[in-house]
Amino acid sequence: MNTAINRSLSIEAEYSQTVSIQHREKYAQFFTPYPIAELMVKWLLGNEELHHVLEPAFGLGIFSRILLRNKEAVKITGFEIDSVIYNKATKEYNNTDRVSLFCRDYMFHDWDNDYDGIICNPPYFKFHDFDNKNILKEIEKRLNIKLNGFTNLYTIFLIKSIHQLKPNGRCAYIVPSEFMNSNYGVYIKDILLKSGKLRHIIVIDFEENVFDDALTTASIILCANDTHSESVKFTKIKSLKDIDVVDNIISKYPNSLNNTMSYRRTELDQNIKWKNYYQPQTDKNMFNLVPFSKYAKAMRGIATGANEYFIFNKSKAKKYEIDEKYLLPCICHAVDIQGNYFSKYNFEMLKNNDKNVYLLNAANTNDKNVLKYIQKGENENIHKKYLTSNRLPWYAVEKRQPAPILFPIFNRKGLKFIWNDTDCLNLTAFHCIYPNVSILSNISIELLFAYLLTDTARSIFEQNAREYGNGLQKFEPNDLNKAEMLDLNLLSPKNKNEILCLYSNYVTTSEQKYLYEIDNILKQYLCTEISNRSLYGNNLF
Secondary structure (H helix, E strand, O other): OOOOHHHHHHHHHHHHHHOOOHHHHHHHOOOOOOHHHHHHHHHHHHHOOOEEEEOOOOOOHHHHHHHHHHHHHHHHEEOOOOOOHHHHHHHHHOOOOOOOEEHHOOOOOOOOOOEEEEEEEOOOOOOHOHHHHHHHHHHHHEEEEEEEOOOOOOHHHHHHHHEEEEEEEEEHHHHHEHHHHOOOHHHHHHHHHHHEEEEEEEEEEEOOOOOOOOOOOOEEEEOOOOEEEEEEEEEEOOOHHHHHHHHHHHHHHOOHOOOOOOEHHHHOOOOOOHHHHHHOHHHHHHHHEHHHHHHHEEEEEOOOOOOHHHHHHHHHHOOOOOOHHHEEEEEOOOOHHHOEEOOOHHHHHHHHOOOOOEEOOOOOOOOHHHHHHHHHHHHHHHHOOOOOHHHOOOOOOEEEEEEEOEEOOOOOOOOOOOOEOOEEEEOEEEEEEOOOOOOOOOHHHHHHHHHHHOOOHHHHHHHHOEHHHOOOOEEHHHHOOEEEEEEEHOHHHHHHHHHHHHHHHHHOOOHHHHHHHHHHHHHHHHHHHHHHHHHHOOOOO
16 A cells, blocks of 8 residues: 555544544544545546536545545535534645635535535434534525425435536535435435436445444445436445445446446336345245234334433432332333343343333422422433423423334344333333234234244345444334235134244244244245135135
C-alpha cells in the first residue's frame, strides 16, 4: 500500500482515537472504508465531463482525497455541519484551492447549484434525531415533494443530491439498506424511479459491518443523469473482497446493466421490499400461504422514552420507597429470556436476582413517594425528552395488555417466538403478538405457537427481515403482520391432533426431533395447492 493511501487511512483513524465516541455518535460520523470510497469515486470518474464535485457530508474528505489524486482538473465543494471535524478537514486542505469547504447544514444551503458529480456518506439519523419538521418543510418547498414523517435523514440527502445533478452528472451514495425494505422507503423508491436516474444498487451482504462501529448494512446507490440505460441493476457482494465484481460492472457501464439481476425501471415496484430483486425468495414456490395478520397481530412493546427512569428492580423500589402496587411486572431486556418459554418461575428468578422487572405505574395516584419520584424526574428533565414531552401526563406509560406471545425485535441466531405464561408486560426489546381469537376458534393458540417454532415458519418469515451487520436481523411490527405463513385452517383434523401431540412432547422434553416431525407435516401443505372442495374430505394427509 503506497504512502498516499496509508495517509488516507490514518486521517480517519487519528480522528477516531482523539474525538470521543459520544461526539461522533452525535453527528452520526461513521467513516467509509477506503476500498468502497475508491469504488464510488470510479463511478464519478466515468463521467468525462467531471469538473465540479459536491461532497454534502464532507467529514474528513476521503472521497475528495481519492478524487484529487486521480483527476487534476476537478474542483470540489464540501459541506460539513460539525465544526470539530470541519476544523480538522480545513487543515488537511489549506494548501489547495481546488477544495472549498463550508461549515453549514447542506439541507438548508446550496439549493441553486448543480454538479457534474456528487458523492456522499450521509449522516444516518432516524426521524426523531434531527430537525425533521423543518427539513421536510424545506424539501416540500424546494422540490414540491411531501415525504413521510418517519423518513430518515440519509434518504433526504440523497433526494436533494439527485436534484442537483447536471446533464450526464453522476451521483454515488453509501447508505444503510433499510429504506429498500421499510414502509417509509416506499416514498424514496418512488422518487428514485420517477427521477429516471437510478442505475445500480450494490448491496453489501451481512457477514461484516461496512461502517466502522456502526450496526447496519449498507448499499451503494449509483445514479446518472443520462439517457444511456432504462435498466436498474442489483448486485449483492459478500464482503469487501468482492469489490472487483462491481468495479468491472462500473467500467463497462451502460452495457453491464443488461444481465443478471437487472430490471427495467417499469418492472420495479416501490411498494414491495426490494430484497425480492436481489435475494432469492424461498416462499415463491410455496402454496397455501396467508398473511400472518390473519392469525395474529404484532405490536411494538411499550416505549417509555426514558428506561433508566421508568424501570425498577427490587433495590431501586426500596431506595425510593415505591410500593409494589405502583409497579407493573415487565420484561425489560431481551437477555432476560433465553428460551422459547417465560414462566412465573422465570420472573421470580429475575426479581430475586435484582434484575429490572418492574415498570412505574405512576398515573392517577397521590402516594407521596410516587409524587416525590415524579418530582425527581422533572428535576432531571425527564419530562422534556422526545416521548415524554408528547404524553399527558408525561409519566403515564402506554397501555398494553400482557401479550401471550413475544418476539425479540433483533435476532442473530435466527428468529424466535416466546410463549409468555405470565402477566408481564414488555418493553420495546420485544414485539407483542396478540392472537386473533375469533379466527383461532377452529384451531388452538398452541397449534399456532407450534407452527411458529418450526424451521418452515422461520424460513418464510425471514423473507421480511431487515438485515444489519454481522448477520443481525430486525423486524418491525408490520414486517411480521405482512409476512406470510401457512394457512393453518387447511390442516386436517388428524394433522392438527398430531401436531398438538408432538408439540406437547416437545414442551415436556425440549427434544428438537418433535419440531422436525411437525415440520414434515407442514411441508406437505406447502408443496401442493389445496382447494376448498378437497378440504378434509379425502383425508389428504
